[in-house]
Amino acid sequence: MIGRLNHVAIAVRDMDAAVAVYRDTLGGEVSEKVAQPDHGVSTVFVVLPNTKIELLEPLGAGSPIAKFLDRNADGGIHHICYEVDDILAARDRLKAAGARVVLFLHPKDFCGTLVELEQA
Amino acid sequence: MIGRLNHVAIAVRDMDAAVAVYRDTLGGEVSEKVAQPDHGVSTVFVVLPNTKIELLEPLGAGSPIAKFLDRNADGGIHHICYEVDDILAARDRLKAAGARVVLFLHPKDFCGTLVELEQA
Known part of the structure; x- marks a missing residue:
């Protein structure tokens, strides 16, 4: 199922310094x-x-990588991204295997708020 | 200078479980x-x-990834490996830029001990 490694994302405090490196x-x-x-x-x-490597620097209040950088003062690898042919089929297969698959809605469509849906 | 991403290494506690995943x-x-x-x-x-992803499981006493797994109970990304055309040229360039380049000797040639040399 998993295909190419699309990117490795690295969280950094200071993008200018990271770009220089x-x-x-x-x-x-x-x-x-x-x-x-x-x-x-x-x-x-x-x-x-x-x-590719994706360098991530926090932007604005409440950045999703702020807590990660609190725990990793020098920055660090935040996530890796695998490509799949069919994201819905991948979701179903992963759920069937017992993986916790999280559903987020894009902030652009929801008043600038990143919304997570959880069945309760 | 840096070329292909040769691998991403992920430290795991239990290789059988990691392989299943x-x-x-x-x-x-x-x-x-x-x-x-x-x-x-x-x-x-x-x-x-x-x-490729390289899954690493500790083997024997004093594994170099043991401390990492103490700090990361669920496992985690341990390192990434970039390919370079000329490792000595890369070393010289990195040292000139102020990077700390560490020199290790292969345990096979030194009585089974991983030896690090440091100028002092």
């Missing part, structure tokens, strides 16, 4: 910084020949 | 388990179309 020290190909206020982060991609 | 739940292509006593780990590779 990945571009200047490690010689990586680095994209422009993009603010994603709906997700509470700014992103920069490090483009590798076979996949 | 990656092979059965996530539908990944999973290699045989290989004991690597010189490195203090057993490894399984999850082969993805563009890179």
Whole structure:
């Protein structure tokens, strides 16, 4: 079921410093910084020949990566993303296997609030 | 300088359980388990179309991932590996940029002990 590794996401406190490390020290190909206020982060991609690194910096109040950075003062790997052919089939298979699959709604469609639905 | 993402290494407490998750739940292509006593780990590779996941389970006393698992009870991403064309050139460039580059000697050549050299 899981296919390509789409990206590895790394949370950082200071994007300028992180870009300097990945571009200047490690010689990586680095994209422009993009603010994603709906997700509470700014992103920069490090483009590798076979996949990419997504650098995440907190943006605004209540960023979803703020707590992670409280626990990981130097930053750290936040998540990895696998590609699947059919996201609904993947969800059903994972639920059948007992995995906890979480349902989030995009903040853009819900008054700027990231909404999680939980059956109760 | 950095090239392909060679692998993402994930430390796990129980390789059988981790293999069940990656092979059965996530539908990944999973290699045989290989004991690597010189490195203090057993490894399984999850082969993805563009890179691989290296599952690491502690092996023997004083495994280098034991402390990591003490701090991360559920396991976690331990390291990522970037490929470089010339490891010595990479070392020199990184040292010149102020990075702390650590020199380890392979245990197989040094009485089964992982030796780190530090200039003092």
